[in-house]
Amino acid sequence: MKFNNRNVWISANATIGKNVKIGDNSTVYDNVVIEDNVVISNNCVIGEPTSGYYEVSNYTNKQTIIGANSIIRSHAIIYSGSKFGENFSTGHRVTIRENTTFGKNCRVGTVSDIQGYSNFGDHCWLHSNVHIGQKSKIGNFVFIYPYVVLTNDPTPPSDVCIGPEVGDYSQIAVFSVLLPGVKIGKHCLVGAGSIVGKDVDDYQLVLGSPAEFKKDVREIKNRKTGDSHYPWPYRFSRGMPWNDLGFDEWEKLINND
Amino acid sequence: MKFNNRNVWISANATIGKNVKIGDNSTVYDNVVIEDNVVISNNCVIGEPTSGYYEVSNYTNKQTIIGANSIIRSHAIIYSGSKFGENFSTGHRVTIRENTTFGKNCRVGTVSDIQGYSNFGDHCWLHSNVHIGQKSKIGNFVFIYPYVVLTNDPTPPSDVCIGPEVGDYSQIAVFSVLLPGVKIGKHCLVGAGSIVGKDVDDYQLVLGSPAEFKKDVREIKNRKTGDSHYPWPYRFSRGMPWNDLGFDEWEKLINND
């Protein structure tokens, strides 16, 4: 019932795949490629021009690619010059600026604000209201929870911009801040409300302001079962590529490739 | 001047009461009931289909009810399957997902994000940018201040979902987090920036990360007057049902019912 083709505007220079649905009041600008089976919900803007559009007369929109089988929920604003792998999905009102790349199977939650010039691997899940400063670099299978902020200016205000990096399988809990240039290793857990100013080694749980090492994540026990929950890929596989094989078998397979 | 009936779309299966105003660019989907004297401002989506709509061909929207005399401000997204008592009001850009219930006289502030499957009593006031995770349960006369997050996954990522509970008359101050399954009693005050991981008894002020008991709220004195401000219903009655009678008399009346 959403797709009444009411007040929809699609540039003549956009490329629209097969079985694509575009919701009412949505706009698709120049040089956008929407691959097959994508749903763009209502009131979205895809291929939003960068600020150059307001400044120069010969502005050309950079290419924007929305991968196959993606769902962009309503009121999203996605700038030109960003690329999203297949099965990308968003909540409502996300803002994703230019020159951002996402791998396959990523999710970005409602009201999240990605400031552009950042890279994400595959299977990253950003929850609601995440703020990613420019020049951030995120690995694969990274979970970022609500109200997390990645910053990039070590001595504000300045023109220095050094984004944080987050390794594969790591998780950043609610209300945490990664300070400029911080490197988080693999399989880490940054606890709720942490302000992380120093690099974090693989498998570390860090917590607090400033965030400090608390324990190896493999020592965290489930209060009820007494089992280790981490590394989490052994415990959680919904939507993950090791869902059928199990994590160890899948990892072997991957490493042999 | 808002109600020009410009680019408005109302499903033939929606039920619209008397003296209802619906703003420009708003959409009302199937099986929405809008009771009398409601204002739906511009650019709203009421009865947003759940994700099943994208997945199955025989999808039917669950019933959505907007109670009498409510005001939904612009750019709200309210999913199907949620119900709101009379005198409900919102700020702008609220997102309220499916299977959420609100009692009477509730308010939800600008940009707040309610993830669905949650219940609120009467007279709850949520300020701007509040994030309510699924399966939260909130009593009556609860105030939740900006940038508060209620979480529900004790060992992320997992498929476990245990929402927090908040008792009547309690207040959760800015930037606080309620961790999964935490129970906050009645007349509590959670101070700014707290991360609450343990249950909180009635009348407690808790503060910090992790939040710890500081004092009985009845011992908090107003710096200027030296009076106790809490329990707040003795000091604040604007918009409350004890506005004419006073809190004690009103409570007696209620308890005799």
Added chain:
Amino acid sequence: MKFNNRNVWISANATIGKNVKIGDNSTVYDNVVIEDNVVISNNCVIGEPTSGYYEVSNYTNKQTIIGANSIIRSHAIIYSGSKFGENFSTGHRVTIRENTTFGKNCRVGTVSDIQGYSNFGDHCWLHSNVHIGQKSKIGNFVFIYPYVVLTNDPTPPSDVCIGPEVGDYSQIAVFSVLLPGVKIGKHCLVGAGSIVGKDVDDYQLVLGSPAEFKKDVREIKNRKTGDSHYPWPYRFSRGMPWNDLGFDEWEKLINND
């Protein structure tokens, strides 16, 4: 390509300057003045009526002024009765309520929420997702970073409303809270994640919850260069009026006026 004049509504009582562009799906209400060379992007609401509009039949919109050369990005909601000096710019989805004034050359980032009845000087830069409570008073050249909240009710809930004040050249880092009535001096730095409950003198770095004095900002050294970064106007001049003269010369010039 944005300006197709599609689904635009402009009140007959609005005043539109020369070379103004208004994007698709935008609305301009009564008594709005848009000065020359302004860009209003798509899906904006300028001159949003205050709540009186819903309550009284003889409601009149107060005057709203958007200064020359401003850019209001998409999905902004700006209430009637607010005034913005020249070169104002916003990100997306900002909400700015009534009776707010901004000087010249100010910026407000994506999703920021200004609750109204607040005043900002010149050259204030608010980043994404800043929340300004009513009756806040901000000086000139103030930077406020993402997820900062200025509060105003010392004993919630109550009808007392005492906004914070921030002096010229001060900066408030990510996730900080200014509690009601707090006065921040000039050239201060409030560190990330601070909750500020006491006044802060000029040139102080404060940090923590509760925020405490750490050092004079002039003693903060850049880790790489060993130089002092603060007072920042000696180190950063992009977009600032001392860009050509240097800060000392510019300040002399100003003080002689």
